[in-house]
Amino acid sequence: MPDMWRKTLILYLTLLSTTAWAELDTDLSTVLITGSNRGIGLEFVRQYAELNWNVIATVRKPDEVEALNKLALEHGNIVIEQLDVTDFDRIDALAEQYKEQRIDVLLSNAALTPRYKSAFKRVSGMDFDTARLSFEINALAPLKLADAFMDNVAASEYKKIVVLTSKAASFEVGPKMPMMYSYRGSKAALNMFMYTLSFETAKRGVTVTLLSPGLVNTTPGMENPNASSPEQSVTAMMTVIDNLTMENNGQFVNYEDGAVIGW
Numbered sequence: 001m002p003d004m005w006r007k008t009l010i011l012y013l014t015l016l017s018t019t020a021w022a023e024l025d026t027d028l029s030t031v032l033i034t035g036s037n038r039g040i041g042l043e044f045v046r047q048y049a050e051l052n053w054n055v056i057a058t059v060r061k062p063d064e065v066e067a068l069n070k071l072a073l074e075h076g077n078i079v080i081e082q083l084d085v086t087d088f089d090r091i092d093a094l095a096e097q098y099k100e101q102r103i104d105v106l107l108s109n110a111a112l113t114p115r116y117k118s119a120f121k122r123v124s125g126m127d128f129d130t131a132r133l134s135f136e137i138n139a140l141a142p143l144k145l146a147d148a149f150m151d152n153v154a155a156s157e158y159k160k161i162v163v164l165t166s167k168a169a170s171f172e173v174g175p176k177m178p179m180m181y182s183y184r185g186s187k188a189a190l191n192m193f194m195y196t197l198s199f200e201t202a203k204r205g206v207t208v209t210l211l212s213p214g215l216v217n218t219t220p221g222m223e224n225p226n227a228s229s230p231e232q233s234v235t236a237m238m239t240v241i242d243n244l245t246m247e248n249n250g251q252f253v254n255y256e257d258g259a260v261i262g263w
């Protein structure tokens with residue numbers, strides 16, 4: 001397809017899906033997912049849409065989300081919204097736009113994952129600008145999102161905030177070697193933020209849970225034979241999410257069986 005036609009089609013599909021927000025079916029359960037354009041986020045969108053949930057799928061660049069647009073065409077219950085999670089004004093604007101919308105599951109998935117050049121370097125090769133950005137995207141943004149959408153979650157039936165984290169950030173089970181400083185540090189901060197938040201959410205009947213997706217093949221062109229596919233990991237995580245109760249408030253749990261992971 002010529003490039004100009006392709007861009008026009010993408011723009012049309014984006015407009016089609018973003019104007020549908022007011023038409024979310026009030027009888028359906030609703031999930032809001034950040035970082036919905038690829039990897040684990042995109043697979044969450046696919047599986048929740050197939051379960052017939054309303055899906056508010058947020059992405060940084062709505063004009064570059066071909067796979068998500070295709071899903072939105074197949075499922076009328078997907079709405080695409082622009083959101084760079086470091087833009088807190090935009091988070092507030094979205095919360096205002098959706099203030100009447102119950103959100104059963106708020107799924108913080110977006111992250112700066114360790115694919116940048118310096119990720120596996122020792123401390124002397126660390127990129128401190130990337131470290132600051134990792135903290136902003138991976139730790140502060142999920143906390144801001146939780147605060148902004150807390151009323152929506154508290155008003156819903158399932159009342160769950162689920163935040164994707166990583167075993168790499170665990171003192172107990174993380175790799176005992178010097179690597180991924182920015183990623184591990186930011187996810188460890190995230191874990192503490194959510195643990196601390198759980199003392200507030202308890203009072204509102206909201207469960208906040210940190211979830212490890214395991215090792216998942218999400219880097220295009222790089223297949224790790226020991227990793228799950230996004231489909232396998234997300235299928236397992238959705239069962240875990242479905243079974244979360246207030247007992248899991250403030251816990252860090254595993255994707256396969258919901259077993260508690262040590263900090």
Ligand SMILES: NC(=O)c1ccc[n+]([C@@H]2O[C@H](COP(=O)([O-])OP(=O)(O)OC[C@H]3O[C@@H](n4cnc5c(N)ncnc54)[C@H](OP(=O)(O)O)[C@@H]3O)[C@@H](O)[C@H]2O)c1
Nearest residue numbers: 035039040060084085109110111113164165166215216218
């Ligand atoms: N894959 C694994 O093995 C693994 C293991 C442990 C934990 N996790 C966690 O699982 C989650 C998903 O992982 P993944 O492998 O699917 O990651 P990924 O393939 O690297 O995708 C990251 C997603 O986050 C989005 N994102 C990055 N910065 C953003 C920002 N500032 N604002 C909004 N969105 C932003 C990306 O959007 P763009 O396309 O616009 O960049 C993309 O949609 C992450 O929280 C990750 O830490 C993954």
